[in-house]
Amino acid sequence: MRTRFDYQRAGTTSEAIEMLADLGDEGYVLAGGTDLYLDWKNGKRLGTVVDVSHLADLAFVEDGGEEIRIGSLTSLRTLEHLPHTDNVRRSLASLARVMCTPQTRTLGTVGGNIANSSAAADLPPLLAALGAAVHLVGPAGRRVIAVEDVAAGPKRNNLALAELITNVQIPAGPGVATYVRRATRTSLDIALVIAAVSLTVGTDGRIAEARICLGSVGPRPIRALDAESALVGEHLADLAEDHLEASGRLAAAASSPIDDMRASAAYRRYVTAVLTTRALGDAVSDLREGRWAA
Ligand SMILES: Cc1cc2nc3c(=O)[nH]c(=O)nc-3n(C[C@H](O)[C@H](O)[C@H](O)COP(=O)(O)OP(=O)(O)OC[C@H]3O[C@@H](n4cnc5c(N)ncnc54)[C@H](O)[C@@H]3O)c2cc1C
Helix, strand or coil, X not given: CCCCCEEEECCCHHHHHHHHHHHHHHEEEECCCHHHHHHHHCCCCCCEEEECCCCHHHCCEEECCXXXXXXXXXXXXXXXXXXXXXXXXXXXXXXXXXXXXXXXXXXXXXXXXXXXXXXXXXXXXXXXXXXXXXXXXXXXXXXXXXXXXXXXXXXXXXXXXCCEEEEEEEECCCCEEEEXXXXXXXXXXXXXXXXXXXXXXXXXXXXXXXXXXXXXXXXXXXXXXXXXXXXXXXXXXXXXXXXXXXXXXXXXXXXXXXXCCCCCHHHHHXXXXXXXXXXXXXXXXXXXXXXXXX
């Protein structure tokens, strides 16, 4: 049943924090409203929503070459238009393009996708593979946390009362190859499995850093740490298909999917291995061929 809720419009970020602090458990941030609307439609009692959707200082993209800052109110549609100048920007833009529908991408925001903490949210796994940090502001001041630490579980986050995501900071240095692979039943479905990988190669030609993050196969984004370790130190020229497949299997071992009406846990685990291997294969090819080197 849809219940009545109250509406407040914040004039500034500080005012939003004050309003939310006063409202306590009864207050909800309204950004694009695309997730909040679904929750409300499904019977969630919203109390009072605090509208921040018009706060221009939270809607920006600052492209500083080796770092990108994306304001929390930046729409998914804006992300879609990042220039394909390197692998990091290309992977963010390509992912945004397959999320939701054009209408939902126009309203839905980057901060909302992260804060909502759906187990199937698309952005957190890729942002975690990229080593992104989330900037927060609240009654106790400012703090910065890793994007994979925002979600506490399905639809629960680790934000304190009245804390807001202000922006996401994404490293975009040279020598990085990033890929995200996403399995769905139809193109409009939310992801059944997400595997995002990022490989950084050192000047000695060896993998200096590997980051693999999985989505939709656990209550929150999962870093596949054993699979990452199995890649670090390997020479790019020696990375054979069976090594990548073994990393894919290690990633699947780190997943903890559930059976639901969209797919079985066994299927999701199998697809995790396949998608991770494919994403790694694409990243290795790019690095070998020097594509997308910033
Ligand atoms: C038809 C449809 C298709 C969709 N398809 C996809 C898809 O393919 N992939 C996908 O990942 N998602 C999908 N979504 C989900 C949704 O569109 C995205 O998660 C979107 O990015 C949410 O952003 P929003 O601004 O609308 O969030 P809102 O609905 O405004 O907020 C979501 C939650 O986050 C909180 N919040 C919002 N902004 C902040 C902030 N700055 N600081 C702190 N808390 C905040 C809100 O209080 C609320 O709890 C879909 C939704 C719909 C309706």
